[in-house]
Amino acid sequence: MNELERAINLLKHRAEIIRDMIAYNMNFEPKSDNSSLEEQKKAMDVAISSLEKQIPKKRYIKFPCSYCPTCNENITDESPNYCPNCGQSIDWSVEE
Numbered sequence: 001m002n003e004l005e006r007a008i009n010l011l012k013h014r015a016e017i018i019r020d021m022i023a024y025n026m027n028f029e030p031k032s033d034n035s036s037l038e039e040q041k042k043a044m045d046v047a048i049s050s051l052e053k054q055i056p057k058k059r060y061i062k063f064p065c066s067y068c069p070t071c072n073e074n075i076t077d078e079s080p081n082y083c084p085n086c087g088q089s090i091d092w093s094v095e096e
Ligand SMILES: [Zn+2]
Pocket: 068, 069, 070, 071, 072, 073, 083, 084, 085, 086, 087, 088
């Protein structure tokens, strides 16, 4: 597991804890204000999905076109190494 994957796992774990705290409050502290926790959870989710897009994924091919594995956008060979629509890092290598 590389540093990026470790960071993603750690953030996912923290996001779970925050989700559990919100659930606890809703069940046992119904008057508590969860807006700060909700905001943290949202920020964590954005960070996680942004980091996940940095891990290259293979494009999928429906001949003659290539598509982003994350958002299904049609991507061309002239694209840089990421999807111009969602930012997913693209692995252009072809399996033998
Ligand atoms: Zn995409």
